[in-house]
Amino acid sequence: MRANQLIRLFCLFYLFSFSSQADTGMTIDDVSVRILDRVIMVDCDVNYQVDPKVEDALTNGVEVAFILDIELIEENKYWLNKGVGKFSYIFFIKYHALSQQYILKDKNNERSFPDLYSAFYFQSRVKNIELGNIDSLDLERKYFVRARARLASEILPLPLRIKSYFANEWRPTSGWTIWPM
Amino acid sequence: MANVRKMFNRDRWLLAILFLILVAAIMLMADATRNVAYFNRLHNWLLPINSALLLIFVGLIVYNVGLLVRRLKRQAPGSRLTLRLVLLFVITAIVPVIIVYTFSIWLLERGVDSWFDIEVESALQDAVDLSRSSLDMNIRTLGQQVEPLVDNLVDIDSFNATLAINDLLDRTGADEITLFDANNRIVASGSAELSAEVPRLPGESILQLVQQGENYIALDPTESGVQIRIIYPVPSELPTGETQFVQFLYPVSDRIGLLADNVQAAYGQYNELIYLRSPLKQNFIVILTLVLSLGTLFAVFAAFYWSRILVAPIQELAEGTKAVAAGQYHKKLVVPQNDDLGMLVASFNRMTERLTVARDTGIINQRIIENQRTYLQTILEHLSSGVLSLDGSLALKTINAAASDVLHTNMNQFLGKQFVQIGVVHSFLKDFCTAVVNKIDETSEEWQMELEIFTQQGSKTILCKSVKLPIDEQSQRGYVLVIDDVTTLLQVQRDSAWGEVARRLAHEIKNPLTPIQLSAERLRNKLLPNLAQDQSNIVDRATNTIVQQVESLKLMVDDFSDYARMPTMEPKPLNLNDLVNDTVELYKGDVENVAIKLDLDSHALNIRGDSVRLRQVIHNLVKNAIEAMPQNKKCIVTISTFPFDLANSKYAGIQISDNGPGFPVDVIGRAFDPYMTTKTKGNGLGLAVVKKIIEEHNGAIQIDNMKNQGATINIRFPLYNYSISNLKSGFKKA
Numbered sequence: 039m040r041a042n043q044l045i046r047l048f049c050l051f052y053l054f055s056f057s058s059q060a061d062t063g064m065t066i067d068d069v070s071v072r073i074l075d076r077v078i079m080v081d082c083d084v085n086y087q088v089d090p091k092v093e094d095a096l097t098n099g100v101e102v103a104f105i106l107d108i109e110l111i112e113e114n115k116y117w118l119n120k121g122v123g124k125f126s127y128i129f130f131i132k133y134h135a136l137s138q139q140y141i142l143k144d145k146n147n148e149r150s151f152p153d154l155y156s157a158f159y160f161q162s163r164v165k166n167i168e169l170g171n172i173d174s175l176d177l178e179r180k181y182f183v184r185a186r187a188r189l190a191s192e193i194l195p196l197p198l199r200i201k202s203y204f205a206n207e208w209r210p211t212s213g214w215t216i217w218p219m
Numbered sequence: 220m221a222n223v224r225k226m227f228n229r230d231r232w233l234l235a236i237l238f239l240i241l242v243a244a245i246m247l248m249a250d251a252t253r254n255v256a257y258f259n260r261l262h263n264w265l266l267p268i269n270s271a272l273l274l275i276f277v278g279l280i281v282y283n284v285g286l287l288v289r290r291l292k293r294q295a296p297g298s299r300l301t302l303r304l305v306l307l308f309v310i311t312a313i314v315p316v317i318i319v320y321t322f323s324i325w326l327l328e329r330g331v332d333s334w335f336d337i338e339v340e341s342a343l344q345d346a347v348d349l350s351r352s353s354l355d356m357n358i359r360t361l362g363q364q365v366e367p368l369v370d371n372l373v374d375i376d377s378f379n380a381t382l383a384i385n386d387l388l389d390r391t392g393a394d395e396i397t398l399f400d401a402n403n404r405i406v407a408s409g410s411a412e413l414s415a416e417v418p419r420l421p422g423e424s425i426l427q428l429v430q431q432g433e434n435y436i437a438l439d440p441t442e443s444g445v446q447i448r449i450i451y452p453v454p455s456e457l458p459t460g461e462t463q464f465v466q467f468l469y470p471v472s473d474r475i476g477l478l479a480d481n482v483q484a485a486y487g488q489y490n491e492l493i494y495l496r497s498p499l500k501q502n503f504i505v506i507l508t509l510v511l512s513l514g515t516l517f518a519v520f521a522a523f524y525w526s527r528i529l530v531a532p533i534q535e536l537a538e539g540t541k542a543v544a545a546g547q548y549h550k551k552l553v554v555p556q557n558d559d560l561g562m563l564v565a566s567f568n569r570m571t572e573r574l575t576v577a578r579d580t581g582i583i584n585q586r587i588i589e590n591q592r593t594y595l596q597t598i599l600e601h602l603s604s605g606v607l608s609l610d611g612s613l614a615l616k617t618i619n620a621a622a623s624d625v626l627h628t629n630m631n632q633f634l635g636k637q638f639v640q641i642g643v644v645h646s647f648l649k650d651f652c653t654a655v656v657n658k659i660d661e662t663s664e665e666w667q668m669e670l671e672i673f674t675q676q677g678s679k680t681i682l683c684k685s686v687k688l689p690i691d692e693q694s695q696r697g698y699v700l701v702i703d704d705v706t707t708l709l710q711v712q713r714d715s716a717w718g719e720v721a722r723r724l725a726h727e728i729k730n731p732l733t734p735i736q737l738s739a740e741r742l743r744n745k746l747l748p749n750l751a752q753d754q755s756n757i758v759d760r761a762t763n764t765i766v767q768q769v770e771s772l773k774l775m776v777d778d779f780s781d782y783a784r785m786p787t788m789e790p791k792p793l794n795l796n797d798l799v800n801d802t803v804e805l806y807k808g809d810v811e812n813v814a815i816k817l818d819l820d821s822h823a824l825n826i827r828g829d830s831v832r833l834r835q836v837i838h839n840l841v842k843n844a845i846e847a848m849p850q851n852k853k854c855i856v857t858i859s860t861f862p863f864d865l866a867n868s869k870y871a872g873i874q875i876s877d878n879g880p881g882f883p884v885d886v887i888g889r890a891f892d893p894y895m896t897t898k899t900k901g902n903g904l905g906l907a908v909v910k911k912i913i914e915e916h917n918g919a920i921q922i923d924n925m926k927n928q929g930a931t932i933n934i935r936f937p938l939y940n941y942s943i944s945n946l947k948s949g950f951k952k953a
Contacts, residue, residue, distance in 0.1 A: 099487040132487075135483060137439060148441070152437075195495055197499040197501070
């Protein structure tokens with residue numbers, strides 16, 4: 039085998055080792071789409087689950103962020119699909135040692151929960167997400183909605199962030215789940 | 220060499236750029252390790268840069284290893300030295316790197332651990348526990364205070380509930396009191412602050428807890444700090460009534476809240492740091508490994524570069540030496556630097572220049588020598604004299620073609636062999652070889668002597684001269700022998716001498732013979748009548764004897780006169796076949812004793828000659844054959860004629876052979892000398908006269924003995940007006 043082929047193989051291995059993410063049971067259970075006043079509305083049910091190592095990190099004071107991405111995609115047979123609507127929601131969970139409560143915080147609110155599962159349950163249903171106007175869509179084309187929930191490893195403290203490049207439990211994700219529209 | 224220099228320049232720039240990037244990356248990493256926050260900021264740059272560097276170095280090293288392996292397989296000059304230098308550099312670089320790496324890991328473990336103190340950790344934990352206990356005490360006190368007041372809200376309507384809650388607000392000092400049902404719907408609410416927001420209801424999990432009849436009393440973190448949340452179920456006393464819930468929210472005093480926040484923040488941060496300690500160490504180790512790997516890879520790549528730099532002049536020298544060994548003296552090496560290797564290369568260039576000059580001079584000298592040798596060779600090959608050279612041990616070194624002719628043997632077979640070996644193989648040369656060797660042994664001076672050898676064609680006189688080669692070098696010493704066949708020369712000298720003798724005899728003896736004869740006859744005529752009978756008889760016998768002897772002497776003198784007389788030929792064109800036919804006619808009568816067989820060429824063989832003298836030649840030869848024949852044996856003479864070509868000249872040949880005893884070997888060489896005869900009769904002038912007549916016709920005669928029996932005489936005459944297509948080559952052999 040020639041040297042340049044070896045280098046290519048090494049590069050591919052290197053890239054894949056950093057890009058693959060773990061499928062840890064975090065799932066998108068349902069996505070329902072409806073039109074309300076010509077606005078495309080989406081409700082999404084998410085089941086958040088994390089590895090015990092992540093729970094351990096949380097109880098040791100590490101703040102962990104989760105991101106829910108929902109996209110409206112226009113299908114293209116001959117070229118790359120085109121995103122026509124996008125929603126991204128991020129929330130943080132942190133343990134409050136003094137009160138022994140988990141604090142869930144997003145852009146607007148902050149709530150406390152006695153346990154982690156209550157916090158996740160609180161975030162399990164996201165309603166009335168607007169993904170654009172129906173008039174902006176070409177009815178001759180096919181569209182679908184896809185959703186993904188994941189732990190935002192890029193926001194983890196640095197030591198864990200580097201660790202997340204090599205350890206799947208620090209990169210839990212539901213993967214993209216697709217619903218035809 | 221220009222390409223090599225270009226490659227070195229390219230690699231030099233590459234090395235410098237990579238070194239700068241490496242230094243920058245290492246400095247970034249060094250900065251990053253100062254604290255976590257800084258590391259956090261630089262992290263996004265560090266990893267890609269170092270990963271890219273790592274890939275570049277690995278790629279370059281793989282490429283260089285591939286090049287080196289190919290060169291090793293080709294057994295290219297300098298490849299083994301390059302391998303050794305690379306290994307030396309790599310080992311020299313890796314050993315300290317391993318030591319530094321091990322020491323650094325140890326320092327890192329200890330350094331990171333030293334950031335954390337068990338006592339601090341314990342104190343923080345105690346502070347949290349203390350805060351929690353303190354707040355729990357407050358919470359329990361508040362709980363005991365408000366619990367009896369909850370009964371005021373049992374089965375109360377919403378209007379009165381608001382009044383009751385406002386009353387409770389005054390009595391309990393709560394910040395907010397809310398009455399809500401099992402569905403988490405607010406029944407009534409009141410707040411101590413006029414600008415109060417929507418009541419903050421509990422979450423699902425707390426609701427589920429209190430719905431089971433439990434009280435909920437806990438510290439509740441908020442955006443501004445902490446508050447105390449107390450929830451009591453308010454069971455209905457009515458049969459159809461539903462259980463409601465009342466929630467008291469108490470603020471924590473500013474000072475306690477601030478202290479609680481500080482404790483929480485400090486504990487949270489410290490706890491997080493402790494938790495991140497292990498991953499942090501791992502990350503530092505990864506970065507350290509990466510830095511040292513990069514450094515090591517850079518060292519390996521640099522090892523390849525410097526090895527090439529060091530080996531390049533040696534490689535050039537090796538290739539130059541190969542080229543010189545292959546005879547390419549024009550090879551010039553570029554002097555790399557003004558150092559030891561540069562001096563070596565410059566010396567090599569000077570050496571090749573001198574070699575080129577020496578080679579060119581050698582070639583010119585060689586050509587001169589070749590020309591001279593060719594010149595001498597040509598002369599030697601065309602010399603009629605044989606030239607032989609012997610080395611110091613008397614082995615035959617060189618010969619020319621004439622030597623074989625003179626000695627009647629193929630001398631090439633004796634090249635490299637001892638000179639006496641010729642005599643061992645050819646017995647007729649034994650005496651000759653022995654005499655030459657003895658003479659060489661006797662004297663170191665130049666010498667000359669005549670030697671006689673006896674070949675099948677008769678005896679030959681060889682004039683042999685020798686000189687010692689004037690060479691000092693032992694291996695080149697030797698002798699040169701020059702040999703000449705002087706038989707013909709001596710023969711001519713003898714012929715000339717005999718001619719002179721004959722002429723003198725004819726002149727000096729014939730003149731007094733007539734007066735002697737006349738005087739004897741006169742004496743007889745005058746005295747005979749006057750003498751007595753007995754005296755008369757004496758005088759008669761004496762004068763008769765004198766007259767007869769004088770007659771005999773006259774005949775002998777006439778023969779000498781014939782031999783010595785000058786040629787007075789009348790050459791005319793004649794057919795040799797006709798001449799032979801005419802001559803042998805005389806012998807056809809004696810059928811009992813002589814048989815003559817003719818094998819004449821079918822074409823006319825025209826020559827120019829005197830027919831009378833030529834008849835005499837054939838007559839003498841046939842007569843000789845008949846006379847040489849023993850008595851009672853029939854003489855068979857075969858005469859053949861033929862044309863042939865010799866040395867680009869055309870000849871007519873006559874071959875006369877007989878069945879007689881042939882010529883004795885010791886006579887055959889001098890058969891044409893006057894008075895050379897083996898017969899009892901005759902004066903021995905027959906063959907001498909024959910030879911003289913033939914030579915007068917520009918011809919040649921040769922005598923040979925046949926293998927079985929008899930002699931063969933070959934004669935040739937120049938042809939006159941003859942067609943080339945009828946020619947044969949060479950003498951017709953017996």
